[in-house]
Amino acid sequence: xxxxxxxxxxxxxxxxxxxxxxxxxxxxxxxxxxxxxxxxxxxxxxxxxxxxxxxxxxxxxxxxxxxxxxxxxxxxxxxxxxxxxxxxxxxxxxxxxxxxxxxxxxxxxxxxxxxxxxxxxxxxxx
Numbered sequence: 001x002x003x004x005x006x007x008x009x010x011x012x013x014x015x016x017x018x019x020x021x022x023x024x025x026x027x028x029x030x031x032x033x034x035x036x037x038x039x040x041x042x043x044x045x046x047x048x049x050x051x052x053x054x055x056x057x058x059x060x061x062x063x064x065x066x067x068x069x070x071x072x073x074x075x076x077x078x079x080x081x082x083x084x085x086x087x088x089x090x091x092x093x094x095x096x097x098x099x100x101x102x103x104x105x106x107x108x109x110x111x112x113x114x115x116x117x118x119x120x121x122x123x124x125x126x
Contacts, residue, residue, distance in 0.1 A: 002057075003084040006076035008092055015072045017065065019086045020057045054096065058120040066117040073099065073121075083123060096122040 004015040099121035
């Protein structure tokens with residue numbers, strides 16, 4: 001199970017979602033630059049942007065759960081949110097992307113008369 005709680009720390013609403021499709025992925029917060037000096041020796045520089053991790057989550061939700069999540073993000077996207085992940089990892093941070101811009105529907109992934117909506121969003125840990 002995947003739990004969203006907002007606003008953090010005075011929780012007003014909890015939202016439970018199924019596990020993300022591809023679990024989660026963490027975006028690297030630093031880049032590596034390789035420079036060759038005049039003598040021909042390579043030097044590497046690590047540029048750290050910040051100490052924050054960015055997680056990406058992808059869900060396939062039923063229409064009802066999709067509408068609930070849409071209202072949840074409309075009400076709490078500008079506030080701190082707590083996520084309790086499928087492996088009981090607690091993440092506190094902010095939503096970075098709007099998950100409802102390019103979301104279409106698919107038929108019959110869960111049952112014969114159901115629609116599923118793909119939802120993906122990025123979450124920055126504070």
